[in-house]
Amino acid sequence: MPRYKLTIEYDGTGLVGWQRQNNGMSVQQAIEDACVIFAGQEVRLHVAGRTDAGVHGLGMVAHFDMAKNIPANKVQLAINHHIKPHKISILHCEEVDEEFHARFSCIERSYLYRILCRSGRPALDDRRVWWFQRELDVEAMNMAAQLLIGHHDFSTFRASQCQADSPFRTLDELSVERVGKEIHVRCRARSFLHHQVRNIVGTLTLIGRGKWSAEDLQNALDAKDRAKGGETAPAYGLYFVEAKY
Incomplete structure (x- = not known):
């Protein structure tokens, strides 16, 4: 077969x-x-x-x-x-061959989240980006994001309905960069918790808007409490990019 x-x-x-x-x-x-x-x-x-x-x-x-x-x-x-x-x-x-399994053989998964910062709403990219009418501080977001790289208890960024046995995950990459009018957030890990990427992105936008500092992000991570994190970013800005084997 x-x-x-x-x-x-x-x-x-x-x-x-x-x-x-x-x-x-x-x-x-x-x-x-x-x-x-x-x-x-x-x-x-x-x-x-x-x-x-x-x-x-x-x-x-x-x-x-x-x-x-x-x-x-x-x-x-x-x-x-x-x-x-x-x-x-x-x-x-x-x-x-029959040894291959799309889920269990996968050693790395990567995601991209697209944020559009401009005054005019997206027309061609409607439902494909998260739109902000104001600029976000990309440098501050990226610097703070480095706190989340590595092995952590990500309970603060885990959906309440997540069925994973453990809240611990290892983020190999979390970067924030400007690409034209867009901000791209890239995440790479062996596996993710339910809504983990969207919850991280929503929290990072608090830093981009100047409402939070890197210290606030660290405190949220340490709290291990979803209520201490930022909002969940909309689904439509998220892209599954690649699975590696």
Whole structure:
């Protein structure tokens, strides 16, 4: 039974997230439904990271097994053909051995969060960036962000509904930089807690607006209490960038 690895790009607008749910279309369901149409059988996708409703994917990785042995390039073409009208695209498909698992074989995941700072609201990038009408202090945000790099108890930045066994995670990268009118926050780690990136970004904007100092961020981390952190940044500014194996 062949196993196929997919690299997927998707616009999360209007979708209920990655995981199949009863309240609307998900990325998982759209791809699995497309497989049923061309292969005549149900398949189950396993994914590197489950994204929430509204979150986008630039290079999400998933795998599935299929009874039929179909060339990988034809699998890619068939899914892309039958997945319309959803804004989901299979960028690459390859056959892998049965040892590969999109979730458990992954050694690193990376995210990008986009913030737009300008007076005019986004037109082309509506629902793809978090818009601020004022400038944020990027340097202060980046300097404070370095406090969160490394192994910590991230309870302050963990969603209340998070199902992870432990609040401890190791952030390998957390950087804030200006790219034109945008601010890009990049996060890289083996794994993340539910809403961890969005909660970190929301808290960093308090520093960017001059409401918090780096010391306030450290105190929030040490408190290990979600109520001591900043707001949760909107889902639509977040992008799953890459999974490494």
